[in-house]
Amino acid sequence: MKYIIGMDIGTTSTKAVLFDLKGRIVQVAHQLYPIIRENVDSAEEDPNVIYDATVAVLQQVIQAAHFDAAQDQLLAISLSAQQHSIMGVDDEFNPVTKLAIWADNRAEKYADQAKRDGSGLTLYQRTGVPTHPMAPYYKLQWYKHEAPARFKQAKYWLGIKSYIIWKYFGQFLEEQPMAAATGLFNTREMQWDVAALQQLGLQASQLPQVVEATHQVHGLNPQLAKQIGIPAETPFVMGSSDGVATTIGVGAVRKGQIAIDIGTSAAVRTMVDEPQFDPKGRIYCYPVLPGKWIIGGPINNGGVVLRWARDQFFNAEKSTAELLNQDPYDLLTKIAGEAPAGSKGLLFHPFLGGERAPIWSGNARGSFFGLTQTHTRAHMLRAILEGIVYNLFTVNLALEEVMPKGDRQILATGGFAHSELWKHILADVFEEPVKVPKSVEGGCMGAMVIAQISLGLAKDLTKVEDFLVKDAVNKYEPNPANFKAYRDLMPIYIRLSRELAGEYDSIAEYQRTH
Numbered sequence: 001m002k003y004i005i006g007m008d009i010g011t012t013s014t015k016a017v018l019f020d021l022k023g024r025i026v027q028v029a030h031q032l033y034p035i036i037r038e039n040v041d042s043a044e045e046d047p048n049v050i051y052d053a054t055v056a057v058l059q060q061v062i063q064a065a066h067f068d069a070a071q072d073q074l075l076a077i078s079l080s081a082q083q084h085s086i087m088g089v090d091d092e093f094n095p096v097t098k099l100a101i102w103a104d105n106r107a108e109k110y111a112d113q114a115k116r117d118g119s120g121l122t123l124y125q126r127t128g129v130p131t132h133p134m135a136p137y138y139k140l141q142w143y144k145h146e147a148p149a150r151f152k153q154a155k156y157w158l159g160i161k162s163y164i165i166w167k168y169f170g171q172f173l174e175e176q177p178m179a180a181a182t183g184l185f186n187t188r189e190m191q192w193d194v195a196a197l198q199q200l201g202l203q204a205s206q207l208p209q210v211v212e213a214t215h216q217v218h219g220l221n222p223q224l225a226k227q228i229g230i231p232a233e234t235p236f237v238m239g240s241s242d243g244v245a246t247t248i249g250v251g252a253v254r255k256g257q258i259a260i261d262i263g264t265s266a267a268v269r270t271m272v273d274e275p276q277f278d279p280k281g282r283i284y285c286y287p288v289l290p291g292k293w294i295i296g297g298p299i300n301n302g303g304v305v306l307r308w309a310r311d312q313f314f315n316a317e318k319s320t321a322e323l324l325n326q327d328p329y330d331l332l333t334k335i336a337g338e339a340p341a342g343s344k345g346l347l348f349h350p351f352l353g354g355e356r357a358p359i360w361s362g363n364a365r366g367s368f369f370g371l372t373q374t375h376t377r378a379h380m381l382r383a384i385l386e387g388i389v390y391n392l393f394t395v396n397l398a399l400e401e402v403m404p405k406g407d408r409q410i411l412a413t414g415g416f417a418h419s420e421l422w423k424h425i426l427a428d429v430f431e432e433p434v435k436v437p438k439s440v441e442g443g444c445m446g447a448m449v450i451a452q453i454s455l456g457l458a459k460d461l462t463k464v465e466d467f468l469v470k471d472a473v474n475k476y477e478p479n480p481a482n483f484k485a486y487r488d489l490m491p492i493y494i495r496l497s498r499e500l501a502g503e504y505d506s507i508a509e510y511q512r513t514h
Contacts, residue, residue, distance in 0.1 A: 001020060001071065001072050001073075002021050002072075002075055003018055003020055003021070003026065003065070003072065003073070003075065004018075004019050004021070004074070004075050004076050004077070004078065004448045004451045004452065004455075005018050005019070005058065005061060005076075005077040005448075006019060006077075006078050006080065006239075006443070006444030006445060006446070006447035006448035006451070007054065007057065007058065007077060007078070007079055007080070007444065007447065008079075008080040008081070008242060008245065008441075008444050008447065009050060009053075009054060009079065009080065009081040009082060009160055009161060009164065009242075010081075010242060010443070011035070011101060011102070011103070011265075012034075012035065012264060013030050013031060013032045013053070014031055014033075014050065014054050015029070015030035015441070015444060016028070016030070016054075016057035016058050016060070016061045016444070017061070017441045017445070017448070018061045018062075018065055019444075019445075019448045021075075021452075021457065022466075022467065023445065023448070023464075023466065023467025023468075024467075026061075026065055027060075027061040027064045027065050028061070028441065029056075029057040029058075029060035029061045029064070030057060031056050031057050032053075033045065033046070033049045033050060033053055034049075035101070036098065039512075040511055040512060041104070041105040041106045041108065041362070041512070042104055042105075042106055043100070043101050043102075043103035043104040043105070044098035044099055044100050044101065044104060045085075045098065045099045045101055045160075046098060047087055047095055047099045047160060047163050048095070050099070050160055050164070051163070051164055054164055055224070055227065055228060058077070058228045058230070059227070059228050059229060062074075062228060062229040062230060063229060067229075074230055074231070074234055075235075075451070076216070076234065076235050076236065076237050076451045076455060077234060077235075077236045077237070077451075078236070078237035078238075078239045078447040078448055078450055078454070079164070079165075079236065079237065079238060079239040079447055080239050080240055080241065080242050080244075080245035080246075080443040080444065080446060080447040081159070081160055081164075081178065081239075081241060081242060082101060082102065082160060082241075082242055083102060083159075083178065083242065083243060084102035084134045084135060084136060084159075084181050084182070085099050085100065085101050085102065085136070085159045085160045086099070086100050086136035086139050086140065086157060086158070086159060086182070087099045087100065087158060087160075087163065088143070088150060088153065088155075088156070088157055089154060089155065089156050089157075089158065089163070090153065090154070090155050091155040091156075093156070093163075093166050095163075096150055096153045096154050097143070097147075097150050097154065099160055099163075100136075100139050102134045102265075102298075103134075103300060103353055103354075104134075105133045105353075105362035105363075106139070106142050107133035107138035107141055107142040107362075108133045108361075108362035108363055110133070110138045110141040110142060110145075111131050111132050111133045111135070111138045111360075111362065112362075112363075112505075114138070115131050115360075120281070121281045123137065123183060123193075123196060124277070124281040125277060125281075126186050126187070126188060126193055126195075126196075127180070127182075127183050127184070127185055127186060127187055127193060128180060128187045128275070128277065128285035128286055129180070129181060129182070129183040129284055130281050130282065130283070130284055130356070130357070130360050131281060131360060132356055132360045132361075132362065133354075133362045134356060135181075135182065136157070136159070136182040136184060137182060137183030137184050137196055137200070138183065140157065140184075144200060144201065154206075156172070156207070157202070157206055157207060158172070158174070158207070158208055159174065159178060159182070161174065161175075161178055161238075162174045162178075162208045165217060165236070165238075167224075168217075168224060168236065169217050169218075169219050169220060169236070170221070171217060171219070172209060173208050173209050173210075173211055173215070173217065173238065174208035174209070174210055174238075175210070175211050175212060175215060175238035175239065175240065176190065176210060176212060176213060176286075176287045176288075177213055177240040177241045177244045177286055177287060177288055177294075178240070179208070179210045180286035180287055181241055181284070181286060183196065184196050184197065184207065185210065187275065187285070187286065187287055188275075190210070190287070191204075191210070192204040192207055192210070211238055212238070212289070212290070213237075213238055213239060213240050213244075213288065213289055213450055214238070214289070214450060214453050214454035215237070215454075216235040216236070216237055216238075216454055217235065217237075217238065218235050220232050220233070220234060220236070237450060237451040237454045237455075239446075239447040239451070240288065240446065240447065240450060241286070242443050243261075243267055243269060243294065243296070244286070244288050244446065245442070245443040245444075245445075246259065246261050246267075246413065246442040246443045246446060247259040247261075247269045247270075247271065247294060247296075247446065248442075248446030248449050248450070248461055248464055249413075249441065249442030249443060249445035249446035249449070249464065250411045250412075250413045250437060250442050251411055251437065251464055251465060252269070252270065252271065252411045253461040253462055253464060253465075254271070254462065255271075255273070255404060255406060256270075256404075256406045256407050256408045256409060257270065257271070257408075257409050257411060258270050258396070258399075258408060258409065258410045258411065259296075259411050259412075259413070260392060260410060260411070260412040260413075260414075260426065260434075261413050261414045261442070262302045262303060262388065262392070262412070262414040262417075262422070263302055263303055263415050263416075264303050264304045264415075265299060265300050265301070265302045265304065266298070266299045266301070266302030266303075266388065266391075266392060266414070266416075267296055267298040267299065267357075267395075268296050268297055268357075268392055268395045268396050268399055269294055269295070269296030270294070270295060270296060270399065270403055271288070271292060271293070271294055271461070272293050272295055272403060272404065273291060273292065274291075275287075275293050276293070276295050276402045276403060276404075277402070278398060278401065278402050280398075282297065282358045282360070282398040283295050283296055283297045283357065283358075283395070283398050283399055283402065284296060284297065284298075288461075289450075289453070289460075289461070292460075292461065295399065295402065295403065296357075296395070296399060297356065297358055297395035297398060297399065298356050298357055299355060299356055299357055299388075299391050299392065299395065300352075300353040300354055300355055300356055301350040301351060301352055301353055301355065301366075301388065301391070302388060302414070302416070303414070303415050303416060304352070304353065305350045305352055305366075305384060305387075306329065306332070306384060306388075308352060309332070309380075309381060309384050310328055310329070310332055313380075314328070314332055314335075314377075317331050317332065317335070327418070329418065329419065330418075330419075332381060333385070333419045333421045333422065335377065335378050335381055336378060336381040336382040336384075336385055336421055337378075337382070337421045338376075339376070339378040339379045339381070339382040341425075341428065341479075341481075341482035341485045342482075342485030342486065342488075342489055343379045343380075343383040343386060344374065344375060345370045345489070346368060346369070346370045346371060346375050346379050346380065346383040347368070347370050347383060347386075347387065347390075347489060347492065347493050347496065348366070348367070348368050348369075348380075348383040348384050348386070349364075349365075349367050349369070349387060349391075349493070349496065349497060349500075350366055350384065350387045350388050350391060351364035351365055351366045351367075351504075352365075352366040355391075357395045357398070358398045359497055359501070361501065361504055362508075363504045363505045363507075363508035363509075364497075364504045365504055365507055365508060365511075367500070368380065368383065369492075369496055382421075385419075385421065385422050386425055386429070386486075387493075389425050389426050389429045390429065390489075390490060390493045392426075393429050393430060393490065394493075394494060394497075396430065408432065409435065410426075410432050410433065410434045410435065411435050411436075411437070412426060412434050412435070412436050413436065413437060413442050414442075423436060423476045424476055424479065426476070427476045427477060427478040427479070428478050428479050428482040428483065428486060429486050429490075430478070431478050431483055432478060433475055433476065433477050433478065434475070434476045435473050435474070435476075436473065436474045436476065437468055437473050438469075438473065438474065445464065445467065446464070449461060449463055449464045449467075
C-alpha cells in the first residue's frame with residue numbers, strides 16, 4: 001500500500017492524518033499545546049513545543065499503522081500551518097523570541113497608524129494582506145520600536161512552518177501561500193517586497209527562500225527520520241497555510257464555492273482564477289498554485305467565544321454534562337434552541353479577542369446590545385451563536401463585492417458542525433442551503449491533495465472531489481420563517497459595529513492601563 005501524511009500545524013494543536021491514495025483516513029494523531037498570554041494583547045507560543053508536537057504525531061500515526069517495509073510506502077508528508085506567525089532566530093537558528101501568532105495584537109498602534117496615513121492600503125495593494133496587527137509586517141514594526149534589543153539580536157525572521165522545515169532539514173524555506181500572509185511578500189512580483197523590507201531595515205536574505213506550494217524538500221535529518229520511524233529519503237511537500245488547506249479539504253475549489261469554517265476562529269473563503277483585490281482592503285488575496293488564488297476574510301472570534309460562555313456562565317451545566325459523559329456543547333446548544341430566531345432583539349458583537357475581517361481592529365471588544373429584563377440565559381446564548389454568524393455574513397458581503405458573479409454553493413466545516421442549531425442559524429442568516437461534509441479532516445486533506453499534485457498523482461485541486469464521499473454530506477435548508485428576523489437585525493448589527501469603532505479604541509486603552 002502507498003500512503004501520504006497530511007500534517008496541520010495549527011494554533012492550539014498539531015494533527016497528522018495518514019491517508020491512502022484514495023483519500024481514505026487510515027490513522028489520526030494530534031497533540032495540544034498552550035497559547036502564552038502575558039497581557040491582554042500578546043499571544044505567543046513556544047516554537048520548540050510545537051516542533052516536539054510535530055515529531056510526536058508523526059511517530060504516533062506511523063506506529064499505529066504498523067508499516068510493513070516490504071509492502072508499504074510513505075510517498076510524502078505534506079504540511080499545512082497557521083498563518084501570520086513570526087519569530088526571530090540567531091545565526092544558528094536558536095529562537096531569540098517566542099512565536100508571535102495571528103492573535104497577537106501588540107502591533108495595533110502601528111496598524112492603526114498605517115490605516116490613518118494610507119500606507120496600510122498601499123501595502124495591501126502590493127501584498128494582499130489587510131491592515132491589521134495579525135500581519136508579521138506590523139509585528140516586526142512592534143519589535144523594531146518596542147523591543148529593539150531582540151530585533152537587533154535576530155539574524156533571521158520566519159514563521160512556524162519555516163522553523164519546522166529548518167529543524168527537520170536544515171533548509172530555510174517558505175512557500176508562496178504562507179509568505180503571502182506576512183505582509184512582506186509582493187504577490188504581484190512574487191518576491192519579498194522591497195519597500196516593506198526597507199521600512200523595517202531588513203534584507204531579503206533574512207527571510208526564507210520562497211518556493212511553490214508543491215515544492216518537495218529532501219534531505220531529512222537521518223536521526224530524526226529514525227526517531228519518527230520513516231525512511232530518511234521521504235520527501236516533505238511544503239503545502240500551504242491552514243486557511244488554504246481547509247478550503248481545499250472541504251471541496252471548495254471551483255468558481256462560486258464558498259468555504260465557511262468555524263473552529264476556534266472562523267473564516268469565509270473562496271478560490272478564484274486570478275487575483276481579486278478589494279479597493280477598501282477588507283479581504284485578503286493570496287496565491288495558492290499557478291492560476292489559482294484564494295480570497296476571503298478570517299475572524300478571530302469563532303468557537304472560542306462559545307467556550308468562553310461555557311466556562312464563565314454555564315459551569316454547572318458543564319459539570320453536569322461531564323458527569324453524564326456528554327458533550328457540554330450539546331447541552332448549551334439545546335438551551336440556546338429554547339430562544340427564538342433573533343433572540344428577541346438581543347444582539348451580540350463577538351469581538352472578545354479584537355477582530356480581523358471585516359472591521360480589522362485589534363481594539364474591537366465584545367458587547368451585548370438590547371438587553372432587557374425579559375431576556376434569559378437562553379436568549380444570551382443564542383445571541384452569541386447568532387453574533388458569530390452575523391459577523392461571518394458581513395465578511396461575505398465584502399467578499400461578494402469582488403468575487404466573480406455566478407451561482408454559489410456554501411460548504412461549511414469546523415467544530416461548529418457538531419451543533420445542529422448553529423448550522424440552521426448559518427443557513428437562515430445567509431438564506432442559502434449549507435452543505436456540511438461528514439468528518440473530513442479538512443486541513444490535512446488539503447495538504448494531502450497538494451502532495452498528490454506534487455507527486456504527479458493529480459492534475460489540479462479538483463482531485464479532492466474524488467475523496468469526498470457524495471452521500472456523506474449533510475444539507476441544511478434555510479427556513480424562510482426566520483428570514484425577516486435576521487434581515488431586520490442585520491442592519492442594526494452592522495451600524496453598531498461602525499458607530500462603536502471609536503469607543504473600541506477608548507475602552508481598549510482603558511483596559512491596557514488599568
